[in-house]
Amino acid sequence: MNIIVTGGAGFIGSNFVFLELREHPEDRIICIDKLTYAGNLKTLKPVMDKPNFKFYKADICDKTAMEEIFKTEKPDIVVNFAAESHVDRSIENPQIFLETNIIGTSVLMDMSRKYGVKRYHQVSTDEVYGDLPLDRPDLFFTEETPLHTSSPYSSSKAGADLLVNAYHRTYGLPTTISRCSNNYGPYQFPEKLIPLMIANALADKKLPVYGAGQNVRDWLYVEDHCKAIDLIIRKGTVGEVYNIGGHNEMHNIDIVKIILKELGKPESLIEHVTDRAGHDQRYAIDPAKIHAELGWLPETMFKDGIKKTIKWYLDNKEWWEDIISGDYQNYYAEMYGKKEVID
Ligand code: NAD
Numbered sequence: 001m002n003i004i005v006t007g008g009a010g011f012i013g014s015n016f017v018f019l020e021l022r023e024h025p026e027d028r029i030i031c032i033d034k035l036t037y038a039g040n041l042k043t044l045k046p047v048m049d050k051p052n053f054k055f056y057k058a059d060i061c062d063k064t065a066m067e068e069i070f071k072t073e074k075p076d077i078v079v080n081f082a083a084e085s086h087v088d089r090s091i092e093n094p095q096i097f098l099e100t101n102i103i104g105t106s107v108l109m110d111m112s113r114k115y116g117v118k119r120y121h122q123v124s125t126d127e128v129y130g131d132l133p134l135d136r137p138d139l140f141f142t143e144e145t146p147l148h149t150s151s152p153y154s155s156s157k158a159g160a161d162l163l164v165n166a167y168h169r170t171y172g173l174p175t176t177i178s179r180c181s182n183n184y185g186p187y188q189f190p191e192k193l194i195p196l197m198i199a200n201a202l203a204d205k206k207l208p209v210y211g212a213g214q215n216v217r218d219w220l221y222v223e224d225h226c227k228a229i230d231l232i233i234r235k236g237t238v239g240e241v242y243n244i245g246g247h248n249e250m251h252n253i254d255i256v257k258i259i260l261k262e263l264g265k266p267e268s269l270i271e272h273v274t275d276r277a278g279h280d281q282r283y284a285i286d287p288a289k290i291h292a293e294l295g296w297l298p299e300t301m302f303k304d305g306i307k308k309t310i311k312w313y314l315d316n317k318e319w320w321e322d323i324i325s326g327d328y329q330n331y332y333a334e335m336y337g338k339k340e341v342i343d
């Protein structure tokens with residue numbers, strides 16, 4: 001099969017490319033990535049010369065470029081990871097999130113219709129459900145939970161999900177959607193909580209925790225997310241949504257303390273700063289459907305996954321030090337410079 005993977009030079013997309021090439025060497029993987037600040041071609045270097053891998057630098061919003069690729073590659077499956085993915089950036093500049101996350105999705109689905117793709121898979125997020133209160137640990141997001149977004153990022157992802165459902169119902173496009181909780185693991189861009197805290201701790205810089213750090217996220221090792229998507233595109237039911245998560249809820253402050261402990265750094269590096277605007281309180285996925293229908297279960301426990309992740313960042317310093325020595329410096333100064341220390 002020919003599988004188009006968009007956003008394959010990013011965090012989850014690259015991990016998915018590696019998984020597919022390893023587990024399904026009979027398939028061809030065609031990666032499309034615009035190489036925004038979050039895309040890194042170096043990540044894909046180990047697979048670039050494989051005969052069953054092809055890379056196109058292109059924007060999913062560019063109809064002409066997408067038409068050319070679909071016409072040439074005749075994909076059986078499209079998996080759309082490409083997105084603007086960082087909530088804080090969406091608060092600063094919503095527009096690009098609407099363009100990539102909504103318009104880009106519609107362009108890919110138009111091409112999928114035109115070229116008879118057998119499965120269009122949309123990689124969505126648990127953030128489309130909004131948040132849950134901290135004092136109701138009995139509540140979880142199911143596939144029936146209404147969409148109720150908080151940030152421009154999550155609103156753009158929810159908009160894309162609604163479009164996917166519309167293309168399925170109106171045009172009969174064979175679609176599936178997955179909504180996963182927070183991922184962690186190798187190749188995550190250092191603007192996100194876990195790699196940012198690792199990088200800062202290693203440099204003995206302050207660790208900026210938003211507000212009291214009591215917000216809860218449901219962390220899943222990236223490879224488990226990729227394995228779930230692999231199952232959905234091959235065995236999932238057309239027209240369905242699948243939630244993905246491993247019942248691993250943690251307060252932000254506890255994650256930060258674990259990282260400091262693993263690295264042998266003092267908790268005095270923690271600095272509580274101005275909270276994120278509209279900050280979602282708690283995410284928690286009920287993964288019963290994907291478990292019952294596709295037999296998926298997470299394989300990596302957080303206690304092991306976080307150790308592996310920290311080791312990866314220690315062993316691959318040149319990957320992220322390169323990133324944080326460039327434009328990222330300006331991003332950091334702008335994003336964190338205006339936050340005030342609150343304790
Ligand atoms: P990322 O920011 O690390 O990577 C995004 C990739 O998309 C980059 O390689 C970037 O260059 C590419 N891209 C951006 N705009 C593009 C465009 N217009 N055309 C082509 N390529 C473009 O993101 P990630 O964390 O790997 O997330 C991947 C997907 O998974 C996103 O759709 C995100 O919403 C979803 N998701 C992420 C998480 C998480 O915890 N990171 C959890 C659930 C769902």
Ligand code: DAU
Pocket residue numbers: 085086087088124125126127180181182183191192193194196208209210211213215216217252276283
């Ligand atoms: O739930 C899935 C989502 O997880 C994905 O859809 C998003 O693409 C992904 O970025 C992630 O969103 P979050 O906003 O949860 O992730 P982030 O790593 O930005 O933040 C995690 C938590 O840590 C959140 O409560 C905010 C907090 N935080 C984050 C940063 C970057 C801090 O306290 N300090 C920080 O410096």
